[in-house]
Amino acid sequence: MTQGRPGENEAEASVTLTLTPSVTERIGASLAAVDAELDRRYPGDPGTRQPVHTVYVPGDVLAADTARSWGDQALGLLDAHAPDADALAAVLGLDDALAADVHARVRAKLRREPVEDLRIDFEDGYGNRPDAEEDAHAARAARLVAAAFADGAPSRVPPFLGIRLKCMESAVRDRGIRTLDIFLTALMEAGGLPPGLVLTLPKVTYAEQVTAMVRLCEEFEAARGLTPGRIGFEIQIETSQSILGADGRATVARMIEAAEGRATGLHYGTFDYSACCGVSAAHQSLDHPVADHAKAVMQVAAAGTGVRLSDGSTNVLPVGSTTRVHAAWKLHHDLVRRSLARAYYQGWDMHPGHLPTRYAAVYAFYREGYEAAAARLAAYAADAGGDVMDEPATAKALAGYLLRGLDCGALDDTEVGVATGLTRTELEGFAAPRRSALTVSAS
Secondary structure (H helix, E strand, O other), X not given: OOOOOOOOOHHHOOOOOOOOHHHHHHHHHHOHHHHHHHHHHOOOOOOOOOOOEEEEEEOOOOOOOHHHHHHHHHHHHHHHHOOOHHHHHHHHOOOHHHHHHHHHHHHHHHHHOOOOEEEEEOOOOOOOOOHHHHHHHHHHHHHHHHHHHHHOOOOOOOOEXXXXXXXXXXXXXXXXXXXXXXXXXXXXXXXOOOOOEEEEEOOOOOHHHHHHHHHHHHHHHHHHOOOOOOOOEEEEEOOHHHXXXXXXXXXXXXXXXXXXXXXXXXXXXXXHXXXXXXXXXXXXXXXXXXXXXXXXXXXXXXXXXXXXXXXXXXXXXXXXXHHHHHHHHHHHHHHHHHHHHOOOOOEEEOOOOHHHHHHHHHHHHHHOOHHHHHHHHHHHHHOOOOOOOOOHHHHHHXXXXXXXXXXXXXXXXXXXXXXXXXXXXXXXXXXXXXHHHHHOOOO
16 A cells, blocks of 8 residues: 655545634634734834944034045045055954955945934033024034935935934923924925934933923924824933833833834943943943943843834044054944844944944945855745755844845845845845744744
8 A cells, every 4th residue: 555645635634623713713802902012012123224323423513514524534544544455354354255345345335325324413422502502503404404315415415314402301401302393493494304314312211201202293293284203213222220210120111112103213322321330431332241231121122113223332533543543443343243243233433434344344244144144045935945944033034134234235236136036125025024924933
């Protein structure tokens, strides 16, 4: 007698059930509120571009050519201290096989789009000024932002641009609200809020301060006839109270909830947070244990919410002799690499000299892994198997990795398309699957 293969006669097989359809319906009804809550709280990543960095410029320093100027200064430093691929590889420890490509791509990026996200600072980097002076600078910033977006040249206007206002603490609250009002009002009078507008709320200690920011956004939208929810903002995590509240609960999760869907990011503030925890100035860094703890809490709180994460900055500037520049570059490069490996795909840069190492670290990170990621995703998409058994959640991570590489210029559409056999639209489908697809797996 010949025995058929498993599943050969499945169409003829019959199954017997004990539970009636009404049981399934009752279970579904009992969990309907939970289903709705999951969809509300954990919508997943928005699937839009995330900048690899935020550049920090005081409000009185901003100029029409700030982004282009930063790119030119970065190119000048690269020419002076790492003029070719071998020199850059020696400084940063890049793989020889990657060095030429990375060096060329960094130079091209600094010419084409030197800054991805520009934050005009009216907080610590700006300080306290007479009201008339800050009023004038806020209005001027809005005019420059409006003109930049109207210009549209990638080398002159970053895709993302906005202000960091003063915090919601009583001493500076009124000033921060006034600056926000002046800036947004001037943008509206210049033609409307630009699509890449970003606002940053610093030094948040209580969820109620986030709620206050929400109310401000609502009032402005209503007064100006904007679509409800049009204005979002980042929350900067710079105090211990933003991680752990007086009641012992993780405050940052409450802040995301208090934002009522308007929070776009959580940005770690390296130096304020470290100082708040008593870390001495010489040891305040992105890789200090207190920083790792805070960012781990931020990461778990934000997971699945669509709120993105950004690491902070280093204050060691690549200036002076070649020896000093190389040491600062190596430090910055290694910190960026460390952040990328820990799924912090964005950070803050405080000096034009940080741009070469920001992009070198980012480009090497994506280029060294894209072939393996593309092959795994291609095998998953074709259900071809291989030496790694991937699941929907891993396919999501693989696609997200490739898309981030494409967005920043580390990868090209053609090479990723050839390696995966997938279009950009198909990659986006894997990167943002429905929740039900992620929960059904082989495990």
